[in-house]
Structures are given as structure tokens and as C-alpha cells.
Amino acid sequence: MDGQERRSIIHVDMDAFFASVEQLDNPALRGRPVIVGGSPRARGVVSTASYEARRFGVRSAMPTGRALALCPSAVLLTPRMQRYVDISKQVRRVLRDYTDLIEPVSLDEAFLDVTAAVDRTGRTATVMAREIKDRVARETGLTASVGVAPNKLLAKLASDLKKPDGFVVLDEAAAERLLPEMPVRQLWGIGAKTELSLHRIGVFTIGDLRRMDEGLLSRLFGRRAEELALLARGIDHRPVEPRQEVKSVGAETTFPDDVRDRERLAAAIGGFADEVADRLREHRLLARTVTVKVRLADFTNLTRSQTLQSPTDEEDVLRAAAVILLERAVPGGRPVRLIGLAVSNFLRPGDYYQAGLPF
Numbered sequence: 001m002d003g004q005e006r007r008s009i010i011h012v013d014m015d016a017f018f019a020s021v022e023q024l025d026n027p028a029l030r031g032r033p034v035i036v037g038g039s040p041r042a043r044g045v046v047s048t049a050s051y052e053a054r055r056f057g058v059r060s061a062m063p064t065g066r067a068l069a070l071c072p073s074a075v076l077l078t079p080r081m082q083r084y085v086d087i088s089k090q091v092r093r094v095l096r097d098y099t100d101l102i103e104p105v106s107l108d109e110a111f112l113d114v115t116a117a118v119d120r121t122g123r124t125a126t127v128m129a130r131e132i133k134d135r136v137a138r139e140t141g142l143t144a145s146v147g148v149a150p151n152k153l154l155a156k157l158a159s160d161l162k163k164p165d166g167f168v169v170l171d172e173a174a175a176e177r178l179l180p181e182m183p184v185r186q187l188w189g190i191g192a193k194t195e196l197s198l199h200r201i202g203v204f205t206i207g208d209l210r211r212m213d214e215g216l217l218s219r220l221f222g223r224r225a226e227e228l229a230l231l232a233r234g235i236d237h238r239p240v241e242p243r244q245e246v247k248s249v250g251a252e253t254t255f256p257d258d259v260r261d262r263e264r265l266a267a268a269i270g271g272f273a274d275e276v277a278d279r280l281r282e283h284r285l286l287a288r289t290v291t292v293k294v295r296l297a298d299f300t301n302l303t304r305s306q307t308l309q310s311p312t313d314e315e316d317v318l319r320a321a322a323v324i325l326l327e328r329a330v331p332g333g334r335p336v337r338l339i340g341l342a343v344s345n346f347l348r349p350g351d352y353y354q355a356g357l358p359f
Contacts, residue, residue, distance in 0.1 A: 008125035009240065010112040011147040011155035012095065012132060015164035017108035018048035018084055022077055024141050033058075033074040038310070040065035045286075045310050047079050051164055061286060063310065084108075087140055094135045098128050103240045105284070111152055113240035126169050133167055149175070153188055153236035160186075175234045180207030187231050189224065191281030193274075193315065206232050249283070250291075251275045252340025258297040259336045266323050272341035273319035280343065286311035287343035290318060292325040295338035304329040311347040318343065 014020070018036040023029045033053035038044015046067050049058040056071035068074060088107045095102050101113035112132075114125050125148050133146045145166040147158025157178075158170035170178070184206055185195045197220065203209050209217075209232045218225040230236070251272040259265055269292065280287060291305040304325040312318065322341050330336060 006115075007113060007150055008115045008118045009149055009152055009155040010098075010114055010125060010129045010132065011149075011152070011159045012091070012110050012112065012136070013145045013147075013159045013163070014091065014108035014136075015143045015145055016048055016050050016054075017142075018079060019050035019053070020142050021080075021084055021087060023050065025083070029075060033071050035064065035067055035071070035074045035076050036079050037064045037067070037076065038078075039076075040068060042309060049074075061311075061313075087142070090140050091136055091144075094132060094139060098132065100242065101240045102242055111155065111240045129169075130167065151234075151236035152238055152240065153231055154234060156188075157182070157186060172234065179232070179234055180205060180210065182206045184209050187228065188236075189228070189231075189282040191278065191313070193278065193281075248342050248344040249276055249279045249285070249287070250340060250342030252293060252338060252342075254295075254338045255336065259339075260333050262330075262333070265326060265330070265336060265339060268339055269322045269326055269341055270319045272339075273315045273322055276341055276343055277313055277315035277318055280313040286313050286347040287318070287345065288347060289343065289345035290321040290325065291342045291344065292322055292329055293338070293340040293342065294326070294329045294336055296330075297335040297337050299337070302329045307345065 019034040022034055022036060031052065032050075033056065034050040035046055035053055035058060036048045037046040040063070044064040046058060046060055046062045046064055048060060049067065053067070053071050053074050056074075058067040058071050058074070064076065068076065084107055092102075095110060095112060099112050099114050099117050101116075103111040105111065114128055117123070117128065118125055129146050129148045133144055136142065136144045143165040145159045145163045147155045147160070147166075147168050147170060149155040149158050149170040150172060154170045154175050157175070158168040159166065161168045161170075182205060184190055184198055184203055185192075187206060187209070190198075198204070198209070201216075203212060209228065214225075214229070217229060221228055253268060287308075288311045289305055289307045291303055294302045296302065306321050306325055308317070308321065318341070326339075
């Protein structure tokens with residue numbers, strides 16, 4: 001794992017955050033399977049499931065109806081976003097005592113770069129991480145799983161190793177022992193579709209990915225191939241970014257000649273759905289709004305949008321919505337010069353992501 005700057009990174013991940021808050025506020029729910037999410041009658045999805053519910057296979061972003069079928073005894077609760085935000089602010093205040101370099105992933109998860117604090121105080125990242133974990137438990141009544149490592153990838157893997165209420169320090173030597181046997185899905189940016197593609201060619205673990213031919217890796221992943229090869233070796237150069245916000249994800253193309261053929265237009269928009277879905281999974285986002293953009297031969301710009309009943313990162317759902325919007329945007333077979341697909345209005349698996357929310 002040579003070639004990376006020495007840093008001290010902490011990853012803090014609140015355990016089953018929404019469900020744990022509900023169990024904290026209502027002791028009668030403790031020890032019971034709890035699902036926080038939308039109504040199955042409105043095609044809602046699971047925001048968070050308690051660990052009691054997860055034993056039945058319930059997961060974040062799963063349709064609520066499916067979750068209740070897996071765990072009929074679960075208590076279904078509507079999210080109380082303001083309550084979760086209030087507790088998130090408490091956690092954020094704790095983190096701020098250690099560094100200003102905080103990258104919020106969601107309401108319940110964040111990376112901290114404490115390299116400067118280590119250099120300034122002489123205290124190790126492990127000591128600071130243990131203090132953070134203990135203070136969060138004491139000040140909120142909730143548990144967090146915490147990972148400490150020299151980069152973001154390893155810190156995230158560390159916090160996942162012993163959930164819930166875990167505390168793992170993962171140095172480069174330990175990571176080198178663990179990484180090769182881990183499922184390839186553990187790597188940043190590997191979603192369900194990419195995982196399936198890798199399985200088809202016999203790549204199941206990070207070790208398998210390391211052994212892939214460079215040419216094949218490049219053909220499969222394009223410009224991301226080099227990054228994935230580094231991540232598979234535990235090398236991650238990405239900095240902790242205090243103000244990281246993705247507002248939209250999209251793709252578009254300008255045709256060399258104006259296009260009237262609806263099948264060709266639908267094929268193009270379908271390809272964009274695949275690309276956008278991959279990028280959503282890379283950013284760990286679900287999208288609720290789909291927008292199709294069309295520029296006609298006379299340079300008239302048309303857009304049509306739809307807000308989905310359930311947020312998604314599935315290409316099939318995006319493609320179906322986009323094709324319907326395309327039909328609305330281009331009536332009567334008018335010639336098209338440019339076509340594009342964008343998604344926005346994001347939800348992160350596990351919580352609602354809104355610009356400006358703390359932590």
C-alpha cells in the first residue's frame with residue numbers, strides 16, 4: 001500500500017440511526033424489530049431498520065411492503081426528520097471539538113481528518129476516536145461504530161467490521177491481510193449491477209479484482225479502472241471534503257444528424273439510464289426526480305420532469321420513467337438535435353439528504 005500520503009482518518013457511523021432514535025425515545029420498542037420508512041400503500045421504502053429487523057433480511061432502500069413481508073412483526077414508523085436532525089447536531093458538536101475537516105456523508109455518518117490535530121497535540125487518532133465514541137454515547141444515548149485508518153476507504157471498512165457499537169483500528173498491515181478476502185462489493189463505487197458483471201467473469205473478492213488483467217479492467221470500467229485498481233490495494237487518495245454536495249447527476253449527447261426515429265431516441269435515453277444509475281450508486285444516492293432534456297433541430301429546448309413515488313438507483317426504473325418523459329417532450333416525431341437525462345432530489349439510503357442539514 002505504498003504511494004499514499006500518511007493521514008489519520010476517522011469514520012463515525014451511527015448504528016441504525018433512525019430506528020435507534022425511536023427506540024431511545026420509546027423504551028417499549030427496545031429489543032423489537034423497528035422499521036422507519038414510508039407506507040407500503042404509497043410504495044414507500046425503508047429508511048432505516050433496527051438490528052432486530054435486519055436479522056430477517058430487512059435493509060435500507062428496500063420497498064416497505066417487501067420489508068413487512070420478511071418481518072411481519074415489525075413496528076413501522078413514519079420518519080421524524082426534525083428529531084433526527086436535532087440529534088445529528090449534537091453529534092456534530094462533538095466532532096467539531098476535534099477537527100473542522102468533517103465530511104458529512106449523511107445525517108448519521110461522517111469522515112474526519114484529524115491529521116493536523118495529531119501533529120498539533122501529540123494525541124493519536126485512536127485516542128481521539130475512542131473519546132468521540134464515548135462522548136456520543138454519553139451525550140446522545142446512542143451508539144456509533146467508529147473506524148480509524150490512514151485513508152477514507154479503510155476507515156469506512158473498519159467501522160463496518162464490528163457493527164453495531166464497533167471500534168476498529170485498521171492499519172495498512174491489517175488491511176493487507178483482510179482486503180483480499182473481502183467481497184468486491186465492499187469497494188467504493190461497486191453497486192449491485194457492477195457486482196453482478198464482475199461475478200459473471202469470476203471476480204468475487206477484492207483479491208480477484210487485484211488479479212484482473214489491466215486491459216480487461218480498463219474495458220469494463222473506463223476512466224474508473226485506475227482508481228478501482230488502487231482501491232483494491234487499499235490506496236485511497238481522496239481527501240476529506242467538508243462541503244461535498246451533489247445536486248444532480250446526468251448525461252447527454254448531441255447527435256451528428258437530427259434524429260426522428262423514436263427507437264433510436266429511446267435507446268439513447270436507456271443508455272443514459274444505465275450510466276446515471278451507476279453514478280448514483282457511486283455517490284451512494286437515490287434519486288426522486290427524473291428529468292429529460294431535448295433540444296430540437298430549431299434549437300428549441302424542452303424539458304419534462306417526474307417525481308417518483310419511491311427514490312431509486314435502479315436503471316430499469318429510471319429508463320421506464322425517461323422513456324415516458326421523452327414521449328411527452330417530443331410529440332409528433334419532431335427532429336431532435338440533443339437529448340439528455342438528469343436525476344435530482346436525492347435521498348441517501350438510511351436518511352433524507354437535504355442541502356444544509358448538519359452532520
